[in-house]
Amino acid sequence: xxxxxxxxxxxxxxxxxxxxxxxxxxxxxxxxxxxxLVEGEPLQNVPKSSREQxxxxxxxxxxxxxxxxxxxxx
Amino acid sequence: xxxxELSALIEPKEPKKLSIISFSxxxxxxxxxxxxxxxxxxxxxxxxxxxTFWGLDAIKEKKGRAFVGKGFLGKIFGFLMGGLHSAPxxxxxxxxISPGIFRYLMRKKNVATxxxxxxxxxxxxxxxxxxxxxxxxxGLQKSDFIHExxxxxxxxxxxxxSEGGRTLFI
Numbered sequence: 001x002x003x004x005x006x007x008x009x010x011x012x013x014x015x016x017x018x019x020x021x022x023x024x025x026x027x028x029x030x031x032x033x034x035x036x037l038v039e040g041e042p043l044q045n046v047p048k049s050s051r052e053q054x055x056x057x058x059x060x061x062x063x064x065x066x067x068x069x070x071x072x073x074x
Numbered sequence: 075x076x077x078x079e080l081s082a083l084i085e086p087k088e089p090k091k092l093s094i095i096s097f098s099x100x101x102x103x104x105x106x107x108x109x110x111x112x113x114x115x116x117x118x119x120x121x122x123x124x125x126t127f128w129g130l131d132a133i134k135e136k137k138g139r140a141f142v143g144k145g146f147l148g149k150i151f152g153f154l155m156g157g158l159h160s161a162p163x164x165x166x167x168x169x170x171i172s173p174g175i176f177r178y179l180m181r182k183k184n185v186a187t188x189x190x191x192x193x194x195x196x197x198x199x200x201x202x203x204x205x206x207x208x209x210x211x212x213g214l215q216k217s218d219f220i221h222e223x224x225x226x227x228x229x230x231x232x233x234x235x236s237e238g239g240r241t242l243f244i
Contacts, residue, residue, distance in 0.1 A: 010184055011184070012183075012184065012185050012186070013109070013113060014109050014110075014112045014113030014116060014186070014191075014194075015185075015186045015190075015194070017112075017113055017116035017117050018112050018113070018115075018116045018186075018194045018197075018198065020116065021115070021116035021117075021198065022116075022194075022197055022198070045117070049116070049117035049118060052117070052118055053117075053118040
C-alpha cells in the first residue's frame with residue numbers, strides 16, 4: 001500500500017476532476033491518493049464524485065488558507 | 075428508513091450517461107464539448123461524442139490544413155476546413171488570429187487548452203464516433219481520423235447508444 005500525492009490547487013475545471021481520476025486509475029487497490037485542492041467546486045465535488053465512483057474518502061482536512069487535503073483510498 | 079430513502083431504493087436512478095452531438099468545428103464550441111466530456115467522464119459518466127459535419131475537423135489525424143478526403147471537391151473542402159489546430163472561433167475570429175490569442179490566454183491562466191482537453195478525453199476513454207453520412211459527403215474515411223475514434227455510425231445507432239442518458243447538441 002502506497003500514498004501518492006497530487007496537487008490540483010492551481011488547476012481549473014475540468015482538469016481538477018480529470019487529474020484526480022487519472023491519478024486514481026493508476027493506483028493499485030488499497031493505495032491512497034492525497035489530493036491538495038482549494039475551496040469551492042473542487043472541495044465540494046472531488047470527494048463527492050470519488051465516493052460516487054466507489055472510492056473511499058478517508059479524510060477531508062483544512063491545510064491553510066483556501067487549501068484543503070483529501071485522502072482517497074482506491 | 076424515511077420515505078425519501080425508501081423511494082431512492084425503489085425508483086431506478088437515471089444512468090450516468092452523457093452523449094454529445096459535436097456539430098460545430100468552432101474552437102470555442104469544441105472547448106465546450108471537450109470540457110463537458112472530460113468533466114463528465116472524470117466524475118463517473120459514460121460519455122459518447124458523435125462528431126458530424128464541421129465537428130469532424132476535431133478528430134482528423136492531420137491537425138492543420140491538409141488535402142484530406144476523396145475527390146477534387148472533397149480535398150478542397152478538407153483543406154479549407156482544416157483540423158483541430160485550424161479551428162476558428164465562432165465570434166471575433168479576426169482572420170484566424172483569435173484562436174492563437176485564446177490558446178495563449180488559456181496557457182497563461184492555467185486553463186486546459188483544446189489540445190489538452192482532447193488528450194484528456196482520450197486518456198479517460200471517452201467514446202468518440204464519426205457520422206457516416208457527413209463522412210460520405212466530405213469524402214472522408216475512418217483512416218483520416220485519430221485512432222481513438224471507436225466507430226463510424228448512423229443516427230439509429232447513435233440513438234441506441236445515447237438512450238437513457240442526457241444528450242446535448244453543440
